[in-house]
Amino acid sequence: MIKLFRSKIYLALFLMVAVLIFGVMGYRFISDYSWIDAFYMTIITVTTVGFSEVRPMGPEGKIFTVFLIITSVFIVGFAISVITEYILSRNSVQLLKKKKVKNSIDKLINHVVVCGFGRNGMQAAERLKAYKKPFVVIEKDKEVIERYDNEVLFIEGDANDDEVLISAGIERAQYLIATLPDDAANLFVVLSARQLNKGLFIISRASLVTSQKKLFLAGADKVIMPDKIGGDHMASLVVMPDLITFMDKLSMEGEHTINLEEVAIEDFANKVDCNSIRDLDLRRKTGCTIIGYIAPEGEYIINPEADLVLRPNSKVIVLGRPEQIRKLNEMFHIQ
Known part of the structure; x- marks a missing residue:
């Protein structure tokens, strides 16, 4: 028009x-x-x-x-x-x-609120889009919004404003990702979001090591330092290049290149007898391999034994080629 x-x-x-x-x-x-x-x-x-x-x-x-x-x-x-x-x-x-x-935002439940659409926010949005996880982005730069508003649900405003967070559905959200470039701004976002939604899982970006503790005290569940991760990754390419290159191949950038999947035990419950990993028999049915198990209390088990008893509210980490992951999702109707 x-x-x-x-x-x-x-x-x-x-x-x-x-x-x-x-x-x-x-x-x-x-x-x-x-x-x-x-x-x-x-x-x-x-x-x-x-x-x-x-x-x-x-x-x-x-x-x-x-x-x-x-x-x-x-x-x-x-x-x-x-x-x-x-x-x-x-x-x-x-x-x-x-x-x-x-x-559209009013209809969302258990979605993700991304604060800031800079480099990290954009990467987070791309990954969420690849996994078809509903999300809303809070951004105050009007030019950025106009450039990407056909691809992303935007709320124009300051993420430090409670009204803006509420308009993004923070009270119904499941996750919040704070990717603002300033640690102090992320701190205020975490404080506000925690007050508005006690059960929210909050992930925050941090630039300084000294900011990590403050963000955890403010209510963040996870604090990520992109610069530290990037430096570790580059150093690892020197120490063990082949292993890191192989890990990079386990790409999760889009639906056609997904190699890892996190699956709740309840997704298998009505389809197969799943008392143990052996009972799932995913290797034969889909070609995927279970490489990890997450117990209900949060304990991580790498390369679990076939006879490991599967408990309610636990999860398994599955490895496979993209076509095997798609077969797994189709067979068990995993969202």
């Missing part, structure tokens, strides 16, 4: 320029005015300001002036209507877009 109005505006501007050129040429060659006088007569005629002629005109000049006035009135009227319609429609489109976004 906006593109249609823009094309109309270009048409109106073209017609107005054409009228000016037509008027100048007419007065120059019909009434034998100089170029300056012809331009002056065209402007006062098109704008209908009522000034007198530069000098008396003959019948041909008067007929031309009448024709120019009638033509310019219609074209200027058309231009004004198009510009007015464009401004009103643009406001209407923005209001409708905001209303649509609000309705």
Whole structure:
């Protein structure tokens, strides 16, 4: 719709320029005015300001002036209507877009609230999108929002504002990711979010080591230091390059390259007898291999034995090629 109005505006501007050129040429060659006088007569005629002629005109000049006035009135009227319609429609489109976004956010439950859409926020959004996890991004930079608003649900505002967090559905959210570049800003976000939702799982970015403890005290469940992770990764490529390269191959960037999956035991409960890992028999059924087990109390077991008893509210970590992971998800209807 906006593109249609823009094309109309270009048409109106073209017609107005054409009228000016037509008027100048007419007065120059019909009434034998100089170029300056012809331009002056065209402007006062098109704008209908009522000034007198530069000098008396003959019948041909008067007929031309009448024709120019009638033509310019219609074209200027058309231009004004198009510009007015464009401004009103643009406001209407923005209001409708905001209303649509609000309705979409109001329907979300157990979603993720991402605070900040910088480098880390954008990476988090891409990963969440790959796993089809619903999320909302809080961002105060209007240019960033306009650039990506067709791909992401945005709330325009400051994440430190409680009203903005509430409008992002913080009270119904399951996770919050604070990726603001300033540690103090992330600290305030964590404090506010924890007050608004006691059961929220909060992950915060930190730049300084001294900020970690403060963020944990404020209510963060996990604190990530991107710079430290990047440095460790580069050093590991020197010490054990092949292993790190292999780990990088376990990509989770999109649905066609997912190699790892976290599955709750309850997802298997109604499909198979799952008293132990051996009972699941995922290797034979899907080609996937269970490489980890997470007990209900949070204990992590790497490479669990086949006879390990599976308990309610526990999870297994599954490794496989993308097509094997897809087969696993389809077979057990894993979301």
